Structure formats: C-alpha cells, structure tokens
Amino acid sequence: MNKLLFLIDYLIKEGNYEYNKELENALKENNEEVLYNYFRYLMNIRLPNNISEEYLKIEDEYLQDRLKSKTITDIENIKSIRDNLYLWQGDITALNIDAVVNAANSAMLGCFIPLHKCIDNAIHSASGTRLRLYCNDIMKGKFEDTGKCIITPAFNLPSKYILHTVGPIIQNNVYKKDEELLYSCYKSCLQTAKENNIKSIAFCCISTGEFKFPNEEASKIAVNAVKDFLNDSKYDIKIVFNVFKDFDYQLYYDILK
Secondary structure: OHHHHHHHHHHHHHOOOOOOHHHHHHHHHOOHHHHHHHHHHHHHHOOOOOOOHHHHHHHHHHHHHHHHOOOOEEHHHOOOOEOOEEEEEOOHHHEEOOEEEEEEOOOOOOOOOOOOOOHHHHHHHHHOHHHHHHHHHHHOOOOOOOOOEEEEEOOOOOOOEEEEEEOOOOOOOOOHHHHHHHHHHHHHHHHHHHHOOOOEEEEOOOOOOOOOOOHHHHHHHHHHHHHHHHHHHOOOOEEEEEEOOHHHHHHHHHHHO
C-alpha cells in the first residue's frame, strides 16, 4: 500500500491536482482498488514528460506486485487448435508469451482516456509509465501509418515484447482498402516477430472495438493473414488468437476448426 500511496502522491503533486473527498475517503478506508483506479487514472492522463527514476522504480515494483496476484497463463499450457494456431479467451496482460499485440492509435502513445476499457489502455496501464516514455522516444511526435507496427519491451507484463499496430477505423461501410489495411496489420506484426526471432505471439482482435471493424469479417481476415504468412515464410512460430468476448471465441473457433 505504501508504494501505491507514493505513486498517487507523486502524480498529484506533479500535475498540481488536489485530493478530493472520494480520494480522501479511500485513503482513510485503505481501499486499495479505489486507490489503484486513482493511480491508473493519473497514469492514463499523464503526458510522456521526464519523470524521476525513483518514481519509475517504485511503479515497477508495485506493478510487479499486482502481476503476482494475477493468474498467469503460459503459452505452453494452451492446447493448439490446429498446427501452430491457438485460440485463448482471457486477459492478454496475464499471458506469458514472447509477444502480445496491442491495437494502438496512430500516435502510438497509449490511450489517454482515464480508465478506458480499450486494450490499448489495459496494456499501457499494466505495463506502466515506461511504455509511454519508450513509445514517445520512438515516435518523436510523428504518427504511425495504418497497417504498420512498432516493437517495444513489455516492461511489467509477463510477455517480453509488445507489437503495437494501427488498425483501420470504420466510419460506415467496410471498403476493400480497409480489408487490406487490417490484413497488413497482421502481416506487419508477424514480419516484425520473425525479424526479432519471436517464437510465440498473441493477437488481440485488431480494430473490432473502438475502431468498429465488423467482428466476423475481421476474424476471417486475421486467420487468412496468419495462414498466408505461415505458408509463405515457413517460419516456426506459435500464434494465439486472443479473444475476450464469447462471441469472438465462437467466430474464431468455427473458422479454425
């Protein structure tokens, strides 16, 4: 609890914020989950400016402590559905694997909406402040093209790397260009995995959340892109389709079976 209180206090003072009544009550009651949400809120909205090494060290320790309380799933304990293809329903931030894929926005700095339920927010929140700082050093204010990806360390996740890719945003109809760009997301990540000798990778359902790509069509594109890569490259890699919703699980199960 002391580490969490230090982190909250640091971020409040840094941002010139004030302690409100709800936070003060949570402090009196030692309500760690409410306090964690305050910490995550402050971390989500923080710009990638310089920060003290002491803060980063304590944040790493705290996030590692939280990680120990999670049920970690190892890629070796997931049964393949066919060949090197796997289907797994669960929290991608609790998956012990070489690399996980993050559905990012073009700024590549994570989600700044406090406590947002997108995967970008979940991954950055679990990984920690170091991830946004690292991404900022790569991007230097630029924007990534849709269909491309960057690779970063995973910091406080069980995985080793994060591959951040920008999926297409659907306004109304899905056009052929959108399909090609989503296909490119998967191929870009897999090519980057090969170049970095990554032997296992977990894909989230890219673009199907806030970016509104239809789930059924997206799942077909995802599987086709992965199969094409495996056939063309002959690279030996375990590929996990990570889903959160029952609906997506059934879609991938039907395609893969």
